[in-house]
Amino acid sequence: MTARWGGRGPAWWAELRSRAATVDPGHTRLHLASVATAAMLCAALLTTGVRVLTGAPVTIVLFSVVLAMISNLAVNEPELARRRVTTALMVLPAAASATLSALLAGHWIAADTVFVLIMMVAVGVRRFGPRGTALGMATFSPYFLVQFLQVGPPGLPYLLAAVVIGIGSTFVLRCLVFVRRVETVLEALVRAFEARLHVVLLAASDVLDAHGRLAAPDLAPLQRAEFRLNETALLVADRLDDADDDPAVRRPAYLPGGAPPGGPDEAESEIAGLRQWIVDSELAAERVAMAVRRSVEHHDAIPADDREALGAGVRALAAATSVGTPRPMAASLYGSARDAVDDIVARPGGSGPDARAQRIGFAVLRLADAMQTTVEQAQRRIADRRDADATPGTPSEPERPGEAESDGLRLHTRQAVQVGVAGGLAIVVGELISPDRWYWAVIAAFVVFAGTASRGDVLSRGWARAVGTAGGVVAGMLLALLVAGNVLASLVLLFVCVFLALYLVRISQTMMAFWITAVLALVYGVIGQFSIETMVLRVQETLAGGALGMLAAYLILPTRSRNAFADALDEALSAVDASLRCSVDRALGRWGTDDPLEKAREVGTAVATVRDRARPLEHPFIRRPLRRGVHHTVRVLGALDHYTRLLAAQAATAHVPGWAGTLDPAAVRVRENVDGLRRILNDGWGPSDRREHGPDSSSADYGVASAEDLIDTAEADAAAQPADPPSAGPPSAGARTGGDTQPPQVPAGLPDLRLPGVEAVDTAGWVASTDPPVRNTTAGSPPGHRLRRLAAARLLRRIDQLAVGLARELRGGTWNEPPGHGAARVRLRR
Numbered sequence: 001m002t003a004r005w006g007g008r009g010p011a012w013w014a015e016l017r018s019r020a021a022t023v024d025p026g027h028t029r030l031h032l033a034s035v036a037t038a039a040m041l042c043a044a045l046l047t048t049g050v051r052v053l054t055g056a057p058v059t060i061v062l063f064s065v066v067l068a069m070i071s072n073l074a075v076n077e078p079e080l081a082r083r084r085v086t087t088a089l090m091v092l093p094a095a096a097s098a099t100l101s102a103l104l105a106g107h108w109i110a111a112d113t114v115f116v117l118i119m120m121v122a123v124g125v126r127r128f129g130p131r132g133t134a135l136g137m138a139t140f141s142p143y144f145l146v147q148f149l150q151v152g153p154p155g156l157p158y159l160l161a162a163v164v165i166g167i168g169s170t171f172v173l174r175c176l177v178f179v180r181r182v183e184t185v186l187e188a189l190v191r192a193f194e195a196r197l198h199v200v201l202l203a204a205s206d207v208l209d210a211h212g213r214l215a216a217p218d219l220a221p222l223q224r225a226e227f228r229l230n231e232t233a234l235l236v237a238d239r240l241d242d243a244d245d246d247p248a249v250r251r252p253a254y255l256p257g258g259a260p261p262g263g264p265d266e267a268e269s270e271i272a273g274l275r276q277w278i279v280d281s282e283l284a285a286e287r288v289a290m291a292v293r294r295s296v297e298h299h300d301a302i303p304a305d306d307r308e309a310l311g312a313g314v315r316a317l318a319a320a321t322s323v324g325t326p327r328p329m330a331a332s333l334y335g336s337a338r339d340a341v342d343d344i345v346a347r348p349g350g351s352g353p354d355a356r357a358q359r360i361g362f363a364v365l366r367l368a369d370a371m372q373t374t375v376e377q378a379q380r381r382i383a384d385r386r387d388a389d390a391t392p393g394t395p396s397e398p399e400r401p402g403e404a405e406s407d408g409l410r411l412h413t414r415q416a417v418q419v420g421v422a423g424g425l426a427i428v429v430g431e432l433i434s435p436d437r438w439y440w441a442v443i444a445a446f447v448v449f450a451g452t453a454s455r456g457d458v459l460s461r462g463w464a465r466a467v468g469t470a471g472g473v474v475a476g477m478l479l480a481l482l483v484a485g486n487v488l489a490s491l492v493l494l495f496v497c498v499f500l501a502l503y504l505v506r507i508s509q510t511m512m513a514f515w516i517t518a519v520l521a522l523v524y525g526v527i528g529q530f531s532i533e534t535m536v537l538r539v540q541e542t543l544a545g546g547a548l549g550m551l552a553a554y555l556i557l558p559t560r561s562r563n564a565f566a567d568a569l570d571e572a573l574s575a576v577d578a579s580l581r582c583s584v585d586r587a588l589g590r591w592g593t594d595d596p597l598e599k600a601r602e603v604g605t606a607v608a609t610v611r612d613r614a615r616p617l618e619h620p621f622i623r624r625p626l627r628r629g630v631h632h633t634v635r636v637l638g639a640l641d642h643y644t645r646l647l648a649a650q651a652a653t654a655h656v657p658g659w660a661g662t663l664d665p666a667a668v669r670v671r672e673n674v675d676g677l678r679r680i681l682n683d684g685w686g687p688s689d690r691r692e693h694g695p696d697s698s699s700a701d702y703g704v705a706s707a708e709d710l711i712d713t714a715e716a717d718a719a720a721q722p723a724d725p726p727s728a729g730p731p732s733a734g735a736r737t738g739g740d741t742q743p744p745q746v747p748a749g750l751p752d753l754r755l756p757g758v759e760a761v762d763t764a765g766w767v768a769s770t771d772p773p774v775r776n777t778t779a780g781s782p783p784g785h786r787l788r789r790l791a792a793a794r795l796l797r798r799i800d801q802l803a804v805g806l807a808r809e810l811r812g813g814t815w816n817e818p819p820g821h822g823a824a825r826v827r828l829r830r
Helices: 011-023 025-054 059-074 080-089 091-103 108-128 130-149 153-177 182-211 220-243 270-297 304-320 327-340 342-346 353-387 401-433 439-447 455-482 487-504 509-526 532-555 561-587 596-618 624-651 657-685 708-720 733-737 772-777 785-810
Strands: none
Touching (some): 025 059, 025 153, 025 487, 080 091, 091 153, 108 401, 130 439, 182 220, 182 270, 220 270, 270 304, 270 624, 401 532, 439 455, 455 487, 455 532, 455 596, 487 509, 708 785
């Protein structure tokens, strides 16, 4: 690792804090695991008190504790008001399910039949969103637990009390006591965003340092850091939506594009401004990483002095974003970053390696400006919320029935049938393996369908659970032997294992199964029933249930991984189309109900789904040509996501109605090309009965045709508009110095964002001032409308190039993709 500045204290401590902040953005997993563990402990204490007073069986303690855990894990409503309602509603299906299970005790045929039906209902209601998922789990879990604990009608009053205690403990602790204020979560997320950006910059710095010493520096850490930065930015945007409780009151002074909040009555909320600042900083960071990657991929021989200057600028940005760096020091470091690259960006533009090195310098300037503004505005927003009187938020509107109906109904209905078959078989096979431990097989068959969309997902989940269970058996045996006879140590370890299982449940099924199995080993040790045979039986039952779940997914109404991938691609490209329409409308001053940044964020969410659906198709067991095609398609979708968000950020502040005559036809053509690419991918990955054309068709058959000429016209129209007044943005270097300079030459294949009379313009369309005093004074100042129009046109061109290039390539044509994406000729293979 390269040398780095720290904040207060040693550099290693600042680095450790920065890395720690990226592990759990916003401390969401830590909060969930802590509250859930506390709720379980509270439920255990209360039911133990009830047991002492009434003589109830010990089984109600276990019943209440598990319900406390389930009610924490199952409720994923982002808003506090909806979370309270959903948690409270869980009492009703839980009580009804427990009552039915107790009444059916002793009637095992009827009980098992109803159990299968309840599993199907619990999966089917997931189509109603987070609340349906939570209520489904509240129906399934109590029924299963009562059957497992063999509680009959005499124990029904105790069961109902345990339902209220278990779910009530969660409600009190999670919804009333340990409620996290929005500004607290937001502050932690902004800190995590800075830390993620810090990791990106460190990786970029290491690549720059290695660029002069190694023939092919490793770019994988930089790419991983970019991906995680995007994930954190989406988390921040989600929390900003929750915080936007009064959009008509608080408005920012200006937006990252430089224009004041616009629209009817200036109805841009302060949250909308902060959301754009976050997007702006993320895109600027991606620009730094992309510029460094392109220089490496072209094997540019950057002079040692220039490489050191660029490295110093990147390292200064990394130090400024390190967790714990005081704000005055961070501001000084941002200035140091600008000064480090000052000589590089002040040079007349060149071509090839010189231009790419200069683009890294522009990117450093842009990120310094964007990040300084983002952090300042975030801190101000958090302080304003702390100072404001607390007012209850307004619950958001429930999901529109049509949003998930067409796709969700089909998916969850299929899964309900599959889980019914798998659950029924698991009951039979589980009892054949062990009449006393059959429930492990049923649980394994049920959980492999959670959060899955295809049979490949089910296979991955089942395999992960089997591996985690096998590892947990070994760990559980070691822990049980280690604390044998020590009840206090066993209980402490038990709750530690529960905490770890809850902390990791959302990121690793393998680790969750690992720690839950360790918990079971400790429980059996505490009650004196631990044995190696029992642990081995746990593995056998889990393998049997998981295998039956995977078998049902493959044979009963299967959803192929290819089809799920095709559906995700369809949704992602539809989101790109909607984002383009919204961005162009906003750029032309057509004010509607849609926010370009919100639409662009939907593209990011859809592309994240594409990545998830692609994982089963990128497994090492899959044929290499198919894996390469999937990987390449996902990369192009990621590039479309990047440029779509960048276009939305430009359009949010560019309102030019007079441009409609040339921009509208260009945008329509680009959207038609995106739609053509969507149809091509549907034909290639979707089911055969949905094919629109045969395998020998060309991209033209889908209406794909380059929009270059139309975009040229729109760009010429934008360039021909009158220049903005000097106050619209920082003056150009030529205007300040009065000197005659040669305009920079843009290398072939790279977006040309030059303007007549402007020496230095970065690839996002912002003027890069080459005069340090002026630049530092106007840090974060916007470009004029003319610059924004030209930047928007060139971003539209880049989107068109990606869509048309991939469409031609998938139909067997050729595509000489611009540098930086490494396109390989990959024809869609079935």
